[in-house]
Amino acid sequence: MVYFKNDGGQIIVTCSLFNEDNVQIIDSAMNWKIALQKASEPLLKANIITPKYVASMIESIKKNGPYMVLTDYFALMHARPGDGVNKMGMSLLVSRNPIDLEGKPVKIFLVMAAIDNTSHLQSLQKVISIFMDTESYKTILSANKSAIVSMFKKVKG
Structure with missing residues (x-):
């Protein structure tokens, strides 16, 4: 989670959304549905989401196509806020080889679970800014778990 800590009167936002448990x-993977299921496992194990949320994400892609693929190799997987979500959370799956998501090659599956339409926006904005940084994006695409986790531990804003 993104949390706030008081450091000499200043508020510091630290990004600890991704760690050893959810990267x-x-x-x-044989297909994008299997990759999505795997990407969702940390959130399911932590009871952040239910299997209903995973099914909703799959149905959304089937109905609307690959709109969740935001840029080369990156998909922001999500479903309707609150529907099968117990609390806000994210998990990250990186594949060394591209996985076809309805005609789009994806290596990064970022699963986002939101409880409502607004509470996740600050966390999402922080994460997207990291993905938009070329060097950070290369680190994620490198599929080196310790480098990815280390990078997210260092992020402050």
Whole structure:
């Protein structure tokens, strides 16, 4: 989670959304549904989401196409806020090889679970700014878990 700590009267936002528990690296997956299920496992295990949320994400892609693929190799996987979500959370799956998501090659599956339409926006903005940084994006695409976790531990804003 993004949390606030008082450091001599200043508020510091630290990004600890991604850690050893919710960052996964794989070589590949047979299809995007299997990759999405794998990407969702940390959130399911932590009871942040329910299987209903995973099913909703799959149905959304089937109905609307690959709109969740935001840029080369990156998909922001989500469903309707609150529907199968117990609390806000994110998980990250990086594949060393591209996985076809309805005609779009994806290596990064970022699963976002939101409880409502607004509470996740600050966390999402922080994460997207990291993904927009070329060097950070290369670090994520490198599929080196310790480098990815270390990078997110260092992020402050």
